[in-house]
Amino acid sequence: MAVAAHNADVAIDPRGESTRARILDSAEYLFSEQGMNGASLRTIVAHAGVNTAAVHYHFGSKQGLLEAVFARRILPMAEERLELLADCRAGEDRPPLLHQIITAFLEPGMRGRHGGATFARLRARMAADASDETRKLMAHYFDSSSAKFLDALADALPDLPARDLHWRFHYLLATMVYTMANPGRIQALTDNSCDPSDTDASLAYLVPYLAQCFQADPISEAPVRLDRKTNTHNSSTN
Amino acid sequence: MAVAAHNADVAIDPRGESTRARILDSAEYLFSEQGMNGASLRTIVAHAGVNTAAVHYHFGSKQGLLEAVFARRILPMAEERLELLADCRAGEDRPPLLHQIITAFLEPGMRGRHGGATFARLRARMAADASDETRKLMAHYFDSSSAKFLDALADALPDLPARDLHWRFHYLLATMVYTMANPGRIQALTDNSCDPSDTDASLAYLVPYLAQCFQADPISEAPVRLDRKTNTHNSSTN
DNA sequence: AGCTTAATCAAACGCTTGACTTAGTCAACC
DNA sequence: GGTTGACTAAGTCAAGCGTTTGATTAAGCT
Numbered sequence: 001m002a003v004a005a006h007n008a009d010v011a012i013d014p015r016g017e018s019t020r021a022r023i024l025d026s027a028e029y030l031f032s033e034q035g036m037n038g039a040s041l042r043t044i045v046a047h048a049g050v051n052t053a054a055v056h057y058h059f060g061s062k063q064g065l066l067e068a069v070f071a072r073r074i075l076p077m078a079e080e081r082l083e084l085l086a087d088c089r090a091g092e093d094r095p096p097l098l099h100q101i102i103t104a105f106l107e108p109g110m111r112g113r114h115g116g117a118t119f120a121r122l123r124a125r126m127a128a129d130a131s132d133e134t135r136k137l138m139a140h141y142f143d144s145s146s147a148k149f150l151d152a153l154a155d156a157l158p159d160l161p162a163r164d165l166h167w168r169f170h171y172l173l174a175t176m177v178y179t180m181a182n183p184g185r186i187q188a189l190t191d192n193s194c195d196p197s198d199t200d201a202s203l204a205y206l207v208p209y210l211a212q213c214f215q216a217d218p219i220s221e222a223p224v225r226l227d228r229k230t231n232t233h234n235s236s237t238n
Numbered sequence: 239m240a241v242a243a244h245n246a247d248v249a250i251d252p253r254g255e256s257t258r259a260r261i262l263d264s265a266e267y268l269f270s271e272q273g274m275n276g277a278s279l280r281t282i283v284a285h286a287g288v289n290t291a292a293v294h295y296h297f298g299s300k301q302g303l304l305e306a307v308f309a310r311r312i313l314p315m316a317e318e319r320l321e322l323l324a325d326c327r328a329g330e331d332r333p334p335l336l337h338q339i340i341t342a343f344l345e346p347g348m349r350g351r352h353g354g355a356t357f358a359r360l361r362a363r364m365a366a367d368a369s370d371e372t373r374k375l376m377a378h379y380f381d382s383s384s385a386k387f388l389d390a391l392a393d394a395l396p397d398l399p400a401r402d403l404h405w406r407f408h409y410l411l412a413t414m415v416y417t418m419a420n421p422g423r424i425q426a427l428t429d430n431s432c433d434p435s436d437t438d439a440s441l442a443y444l445v446p447y448l449a450q451c452f453q454a455d456p457i458s459e460a461p462v463r464l465d466r467k468t469n470t471h472n473s474s475t476n
Numbered sequence: 477a478g479c480t481t482a483a484t485c486a487a488a489c490g491c492t493t494g495a496c497t498t499a500g501t502c503a504a505c506c
Numbered sequence: 507g508g509t510t511g512a513c514t515a516a517g518t519c520a521a522g523c524g525t526t527t528g529a530t531t532a533a534g535c536t
Contacts, residue, residue, distance in 0.1 A: 019513070035367070037275035041494060051514050053496080058512095062494065121368065127421040128366035129273070130359065135422050146427055166432045167443050170424040171413045178412030183365040184373050186408040189384055194404045205405050205457055212454040219446050257483075279524060289485055294525065296483090 020058050022048040028069045028115060032122035036066055036129075063133070069122070070137060073115045078145040080108040085152055095156045099211040105149050106176055106207065110199050117180070117197065124181030157214060164218045172210055179206065258296050260286040266307045266353060270360035274304055274367075301371070307360070308375060311353045316383040318346040323390055333393045336449040343387050344414060344445065348437050355418070355435065362419030395452060402456045410448055417444065 026048035030039035041062055045052050059065040084104035088096040108114060115122075126134045146169075154165055182196045196202050264286035268277035279300055283290050297303040322342035326334040346352060353360075364372045384407075392403055417434045424432045434440050 034369075035273065035275055037273060040492075042492080051516090052494090053515090054513065056495070121366075124366045127416070127423075128359075128363045128419045130419060130421050131272075135426075138421065138423065139426050142423065143426055146423070150427060162428075163431070166424060166428045167447070169427070170417070170432060170434065171409075171447070173423055174416030175409045175412045178365070178415055179408070181366045181368060183368050183376065185365075185376065185380065185384070185411055186404060188373075188377050188381055189388060189407070190400075190404045193401070194408060196408065208457045209405070209409070209451075209454075212457075213447075213451050216447075216450040216454065219443055219450075278522075280522075289483095290524085291486090291526080292484065300524065 019048075019050055019054055023050060023055060023058065023065070024069055024072055027065050028073075028122060029118055031066065031069060032118050032125065035125055036062075041065075067137060070126075070141065073119045074141040077108045077114040078141065080113070081105055081145055082148065084108065085148065089152065096152070097211075098153075098156050098214055099207050101149065101152050101156060102172070102207050102210050102214075103203075105172070106203060109176060110180065110203060112199075117182075117199070120180035121182070124177050127177050128181075153214065160214070161218050163221075165214075167219075168214050171213070175206060175210065257286075257288055257292055261288060261293055261296065261303070262307055262310055265303050266311075266360060267356055269304065269307060270356045270358075270363065273363055274300075279303075305375060308364075308379065311357045312379040315346045315352040316379065318351070319343055319383055320386065322346065323386065327390065334390070336391075336394050336452055337445050339387065339390050339394060340410070340445050340448050340452075341441075343410070344441060347414060348418065348441060350437075355420075355437070358418035359420070362415050365415050366419075391452065398452070399456050401459075403452075405457075406452050409451070413444060413448065 023044065026044050027039070030044050030047060033039070034043075041052060041055055044065075045055060055062075055065060059068050081104060084107065085101065088100035088104055091100070093100070109123075110120060126138060150165070150169055153169065154160075154162075157165065160168075179196045179202055186194045186196065261282065264282050265277070268282050268285060271277070272281075279290060279293055282303075283293060293300070293303055297306050319342060322345065323339065326338035326342055329338070331338070347361075348358060364376060388403065388407055391407065392398075392400070395403065398406075417440055420434045424434065
């Protein structure tokens with residue numbers, strides 16, 4: 001309350017922040033809905049109710065806008081992931097339980113904060129894009145955080161060979177991204193009895209499932225053993 | 239050799255077929271590399287060395303071209319999947335071993351036939367697209383084949399509740415599609431020690447891994463049980 | 477030889493795209 | 507009271523877009 005001269009105490013520069021945010025919101029929505037090539041700047045500014053020049057004023061270019069959309073969500077998301085990881089590392093379980101680590105990774109990316117389903121679909125699109133620019137963008141914002149989770153998983157699974165750990169983390173990313181992308185295949189095949197867009201139900205199944213998958217026996221290097229009649233997994237505890 | 243009057247006995251209508259195929263090849267490549275919005279008709283015809291009008295003559299529109307690209311690969315692929323499924327159902331193992339069913343589903347989609355990595359990346363892009371048109375396209379070409387595999391899996395896993403089966407099939411699709419899309423995350427995180435673009439190595443790990451995942455205990459409906467110290471999965475049969 | 481049909485071409489159509497500019501508005505700060 | 511930062515309104519620009527046209531060619535049939 002130091003500066004009493006203000007008549008409007010809510011938000012200095014009411015135009016500045018809201019315009020920027022409205023552009024980011026519209027861009028996030030339309031990029032995720034129609035792709036980066038599919039959504040034009042004109043569509044975005046019309047949806048945001050601002051002028052075309054405002055985009056160039058704030059973000060320089062369309063690519064700059066995409067990066068801003070991405071950074072706005074990713075930075076707090078990575079932060080929350082690491083906080084949750086630190087929390088479960090400091091908890092009474094040492095090393096932390098597998099499902100705690102997995103939850104710390106998945107929750108911030110899939111729940112309502114950090115853009116929710118809209119931003120999630122955008123990330124799925126970028127994962128499928130695989131262009132050089134997109135790869136660099138993702139590497140820049142994801143690498144260090146993901147590496148820390150790989151370390152935590154290795155601690156929790158000391159007997160799992162690195163090769164298995166790596167592949168299974170790859171599959172973790174796969175299930176997360178594909179569930180976020182939600183191409184509608186599983187709904188089509190099961191009369192909507194499975195619904196990946198129900199985030200809570202999705203996570204409630206995905207987390208314990210992935211924990212089981214990580215804990216399963218390592219896959220041996222040798223080509224698939226075909227010992228008949230072994231339809232249940234052999235219980236060789238390391 | 240019946241019609242001796244022909245001087246060119248190789249392929250009637252040499253223009254028609256080769257032009258069509260060249261357009262399809264170029265479109266498949268450029269669509270998968272740059273997306274459907276990213277690759278323009280002009281880029282495609284330049285790459286194929288044909289005239290712009292040829293695309294509209296053969297396929298009607300850009301969307302028609304995409305559908306033709308899709309159909310050309312998908313139909314033989316679905317056919318091969320069902321053949322392999324029939325083979326392993328007729329084999330000596332009854333019901334067929336899990337990994338045989340999974341192989342029958344994954345192999346035709348990931349190995350060299352049916353477009354290989356190029357077409358695989360296109361499918362991954364379409365999965366992330368999730369527009370109405372794309373969903374319909376995929377539903378039309380995938381639904382019946384996938385439903386048959388769900389049935390086969392249900393036969394092989396009589397004790398697995400339908401809910402678990404559905405989610406796990408969803409995750410199977412996820413790992414397949416994400417591995418095909420190959421966003422480079424796992425290479426970046428592991429100094430290239432994991433390489434999803436090596437199809438053989440990919441499949442050699444993925445098939446037994448997925449078999450284990452399908453065979454793991456069902457996830458109970460109740461919210462995640464947090465009974466401490468149970469770092470290995472509880473062995474509640476059915 | 478004459479007619480039909482399929483395949484291909486060069487050229488253009490009307491529109492949209494991302495980028496950028498210029499002139500002007502208007503509240504907030506010094 | 508002038509300056510500044512954050513825009514708006516309106517437009518320009520070259521490039522590129524998907525699509526269409528009408529002419530041309532080649533092959534097949536009768």
